[in-house]
Amino acid sequence: MKRLLSMHACALALLSAAILPVQAAAPALAAVPSAPSGGIADVMTALADRSDAVWNRRDATAMAALYALDATTTIGRDIRLKGRPEIQAHFTRSFAGLPAGMTHRTVVQRIEPLGDMFAVDSQVAIEMPDGAGGKRVLREFFTFALVRPVAGGWEFLAVRATPLGAAPRA
Numbered sequence: 001m002k003r004l005l006s007m008h009a010c011a012l013a014l015l016s017a018a019i020l021p022v023q024a025a026a027p028a029l030a031a032v033p034s035a036p037s038g039g040i041a042d043v044m045t046a047l048a049d050r051s052d053a054v055w056n057r058r059d060a061t062a063m064a065a066l067y068a069l070d071a072t073t074t075i076g077r078d079i080r081l082k083g084r085p086e087i088q089a090h091f092t093r094s095f096a097g098l099p100a101g102m103t104h105r106t107v108v109q110r111i112e113p114l115g116d117m118f119a120v121d122s123q124v125a126i127e128m129p130d131g132a133g134g135k136r137v138l139r140e141f142f143t144f145a146l147v148r149p150v151a152g153g154w155e156f157l158a159v160r161a162t163p164l165g166a167a168p169r170a
Contacts, residue, residue: 040113040118041111043154044108044111044118044120044147047147048106048107048122049106050066051063051066051106052103052104052105052106054066055095055104056103056104058098059095060088060089060091060092060095061088063088064084064085064087064088064091065084066155066156067087067155067156067157067159068084068148068155068156068157069083070082070083071083071084071087071155071156071157071158071159072157072158072159073087073090073156073158073160073161074161075161076162076163101128102126103126103127103128103135104124104125104126104127105124105125105127105135106123106143107122107123107124107125108120108121108122109121109122109123114146116148116149117146117157118146118147118148119144119145119146120144120145120146120147121143121144122144122145123140123142123143124140124142124161125139125140125141126138126139126140126141139163139164139165140163140165141162141163141164142161142162142164143159143160143161144158144159144160144162145157145158145159145160146158
């Protein structure tokens with residue numbers, strides 16, 4: 001029992017040390033060529049916008065390219081993917097069945113540096129035109145992602161998309 005408590009104390013200490021203000025990560029980001037001067041929030045928002053644009057184009061190859069070769073993704077309870085090939089195959093199948101006009105919109109809500117990575121919490125909305133010039137939200141997700149800088153950009157290491165609320169009726 002003491003060993004288990006000690007392990008929990010070590011884990012809490014490591015977690016506490018890892019969760020620093022985002023500004024503390026800024027000096028390390030200066031070396032990353034893709035980081036704009038607006039800070040990490042602008043970088044993560046740009047990555048979210050890029051991901052949305054790729055999803056909205058239904059480009060499974062480009063979507064998979066945003067992920068590390070050994071990335072993992074979980075969508076809801078039933079979809080668990082490991083590695084870029086599985087991720088690409090999933091998006092290829094998923095995009096083929098989507099109706100025209102359906103879009104993906106991500107709003108980055110929180111960013112925390114974790115060593116050379118960032119933990120990013122986002123809200124995602126799957127939307128359709130409402131016929132009056134606006135959008136109707138079909139489904140919302142809370143999404144947690146681990147993201148790291150790589151040569152020429154950023155990549156997702158892990159993404160967990162959790163549906164919010166009840167599934168829409170057919």
